[in-house]
Amino acid sequence: MKLRTTTILAASGLMILGACADPSMTGTGMSGTTGMSRTQQGALAGAAAGAIYGATRDSDRNNEGRDAARGAIVGGIAGAIAGNILDRQAAALQQSISNPNVQIVNHGSYLQVVMPEGILFATNSAAVSGPAQSDLYAVARNLNQYPNSRVEVIGHTDNTGSAAYNLDLSQRRAQSVAGILAAAGVSQGRLSATGRGLTQPVASNATEAGRAQNRRVEIIIRPTQ
The missing domain is CATH 3.30.1330.60 (OmpA-like domain)
Structure with a gap:
């Protein structure tokens, strides 16, 4: 159940943050993932990691789902930002x-x-x-x-x-x-x-x-x- 919840949260983070990705970067810096930019990949990875971290950091286990959700959101945002920066840096390098x-x-x-x-x-x-x-x-x-x-x-x-x-x-x-x-x-x-x-x-x-x-x-x- 915990794994399923974490997966759902991670996917939700990707859907939310992926909507904010720069469409012009889709296809840049790809690694075998059709239609998904590094911004979106970073959001997914960050949401998954954040959800796991949030769940494991819960001290009383009473609000594990809430903590996992918060971790997914924070991790997803951080991952999206990092992925977007790498997309842009790689494109700038390629041009220069x-x-x-x-x-x-x-x-x-x-x-x-x-x-x-x-x-x-x-x-x-x-x-x-x-x-x-x-x-x-x-x-x-x-x-x-x-x-x-x-x-x-x-x-x-x-x-x-x-x-x-x-x-x-x-x-x-x-x-x-x-x-x-x-x-x-x-x-x-x-x-x-x-x-x-x-x-x-x-x-x-x-x-x-x-x-x-x-x-x-x-x-x-x-x-x-």
């Missing part, structure tokens, strides 16, 4: 980055900017190329426009060479990218730089095409409010 090989993925709770090695660095180098710096400055402007987030810069390599070498190279590359973002005005308190080396491939290292996909820097943007 000139290189079509840069991927911007809206995961609902965070944004992922994927920059292939080929547009950032020469082979075995951690010096960012001139054209790529322009796109990083565009990312920095976007981050300053949406300041309520923390930013993780993560370097990745393929499996060519030793694990130790690749780990060091990926760390230096992440630091180079983070350094440009900082130089462009992003607060260093928001930034972190990490090298993962060859440990997190997204494609097979058995082919050159796969290795090229694995050589990348990811900029993860996680909202803090």
